[in-house]
Amino acid sequence: MVRFFRLLSIALTLLISVQLHAAISSQVDRNAVEQGQTFLLVLNLTQSDSRQVDLSPLEKDFEIIGRSHQSSTSIINGELESSTKLIITLAPKRSGKLEVPALTLNGEKSQPHSIEVKPVKQLSAVDGGVELLSTLSDSSPMVQQPIIYQMNLVLGQRIYNASFQEPTIKQGKALIQPLGEQRQYRQTLNGREMLVVEQSWLITPQQSGSLSIEGAKLSAEIRNLNAGIDPFRRMNDPRAMRRIFLSADSYTVEVAPIPETFTGQNWLAASELQLKSELSSQQWKVGEPITRTITLKAKGIGQDQLAELVLPTVENIKQYAAKPVYEQDQKDNELSVTMTQEVTIIPSQQGEMVLPEVKLAWWNTKTNKEEVARLPQQVINVAPSAEHAQTVTVAPVEALPVTAPSAPVNRVGNSQPNAVSENGSTLAAVQPLSAWLMVAMVVVAALCGSGGTMLYYKRAGLEPRKGKAKLEAQQVDLKPCLDALQRACKKNDPQLARDALLAWGQLVFPGCTHLNHLQQALPLSMSDMITELNRCCYDRAPSVWQGDQLWQAIKGYQPSFVSQGTNTLATLVPN
Structure with missing residues (x-):
């Protein structure tokens, strides 16, 4: 019997020793809270760095409000031992029975804990509470047709330490980006003035099918009016503040695919679209630039959906397109965009020129039909340049009269220096033989010049430039x-x-x-x-x-x- 009690005491000692040297253990300060209240989760760590603990499992049902450390050192049986307490302040994200999951450190796990969160009725903004509202611009978009998710935070009282979470895509494929800056304005309802914070996001579906959008979320603190605390200490007392979690409405929409009947080169879906062109001048001259300004206005799409216009080439006309300029606007929960592109045109030949028709196919989301925007064909008359016009207007040189065959010729075969016509004008008499001699001399001089140039390059070790x-x-x-x-x-x-x-x-x-x-x-x-x-x-x-x-x-x-x-x-x- 003595031996049995001795073995039992040794086993209990070992068990206590294992508990004392466990890598991680946990406890909570209470097991029941109201929605918006916080509680403490205390992690006991031995011989470990608190930064090694993965707290991400807590974020599913709880928001981590804060954390702090407490370290201690003791000597047991001559050995120096240190321990750390990691104190985490948690706020439940929803009501009901929640579980604080076990946390892992060095292969060991802490204890899980059950928390009962009692629901608390949230007051409307008119009654002095806080509301988070949302709208969606279109419930049946098409592929690449952007829709606007707008969130309105209506404040009937002041909030503290607020943080937003933007809407997310839970099913399907889409791009989300903020649309414009956050704006604030005041609104009066039922005699109460409230602050409204508005933020919009642009959601562009990338594929057809079901698209599930989870609403935006808000986490903030408000005054706990039922705390019964002295109002002068309310901001310093943790019991004076209550945490709230609000979620805006979520949506599920069906994204329509690109119709098989669409004939355009680039898919473009809009509610309205206009295309126009203007020329800086109607007086065209060879070599003088003309600016052609092309403007495209559309509703229901953004600048990311617009492709640069490709203009057809025109013979004897050079076109230099500048980078397009975009202006995007949002009004009444609808997106609109204006694209302006300048094209510099320089004609290189006079006469009649034709700027061909430009077509842009797009899909009208209001009528659910394909339409074509057009820039009509333009016929332009190009005048000669100023230099060419001056050359043409120069007075023509009078042709020299043919020399009379009876002109006197001297013995050596040369004509007289001057011959006088019947009207008294002086003419230079040129004989056919002299003309042939002059042509031959010019040809010989040209050959000699070319040969001399080639000889010079050869002696200098150079070659004429091929470029x-x-x-x-x-x-x-x-x-x-x-x-x-x-x-x-x-x-x-x-x-x-x-x-x-x-x-x-x-x-x-x-x-x-x-x-x-x-x-x-x-x-x-x-x-x-x-x-x-x-x-x-x-x-x-x-x-x-x-x-x-x-x-x-x-x-x-x-x-x-x-x-x-x-x-x-x-x-x-x-x-």
Whole structure:
């Protein structure tokens, strides 16, 4: 019997020792709370870092309000032992019977605990409470048709330590992004003034089928009016505050697929769509730029759903499209967008030119039918450039009369220096033999010149540049733009100068689609001139712009392909 009691005492000692040295254990300060109240979960840790404890299992049914640490050190049987208490403040997210799950540390688990959360009736905003409302702009969207989820937080009293959780997708596939900034305004209902906080999100379905949207959530603290605490201590006493959790309505919608009958190249679904085009001038001349402004207005879609317009190519016309500019707006829970694209057009040949019709197929979500927006065909008459017109108006040179066969000829075969016609005019008499001799001399001189040039390159160890033709072609392309820029600068016309400068920049710097790109590529002094040009073009107040400084700067600027060509060519006649 003595031996039995001895074995039992040893077993109890070992069991107590194991409990004392367990890696983790837990306890709660109470097992029943009201919704909005908090309780404490205490974790006892031995010889472990509290940061190693994974608290994520708690977040399913509880919100972690705060945490603190208490450390202690003791000497047992000559051994130094340390322990840590991790104190976690938890707030239940819903009412009912909840379970605090077991937490794991170094392969050991703490004890689970049951918590009974009693429901508390939430007051409406009119009665001095807090409400979280939501609306959805469309309950039957199509693929890639954005819908607006709008949340309104109505405050009948002040809240503290608030945090929002945006709506999430529980089923299906969609993109969610905030739409605009959060705004606040005051509203009066039943004689009570309330603060309304409004926030919207843009949800764009990426596939057809069922789309489940879980509503936005709010976690905050409000004053506990039933706490019975001195009002002067209410903010410092934990019992004076109560935690609330609110959820806005959730939605499930059916996303319709793209109709098989749609014929457009890019899928575009909208409630309204308009397409129009304007030209900066109806007076077209060869080499002078014209700005074509294309504007697309649509409702029920955002800028992410719009693709850049692809304009058909036109023979003898160069087109340089700038980067589109988007303006997106939200009004009455509906999204609208305006896309503006500028295209610089430079005709290279006079005569009648045709700008082809532009079509854009889209799906009308109101009528559930396909429609086509059109830019009608335009016929343009291009006049010759100013330089060409001056060349054509020069008076023609009179043809010389044929020499009379009876003109006297001297013995050596040369005609007399001057021959006088019947009306007294002096004519140069040229004999056929002399003309053939002159042609032969020109041909011989040309051959000798070519041979001399080749001989010089051979002796100098050089070869003529193979890219000379390409260089000349690039210089020819720049000439109309430079001529147009010179005319605009002389007229001090900032709008024409801007168009011509953009066309020049797109040739000199491939990939340049906007004057902002050109500013980054040019020296700082020229960048400042472009900034001033832009200001004069877009400033609402009229201002005077002088273009001579800009023209001199561009005229003296050497593009990379021109400067490289100049450096690699040796002079034909060395000094």
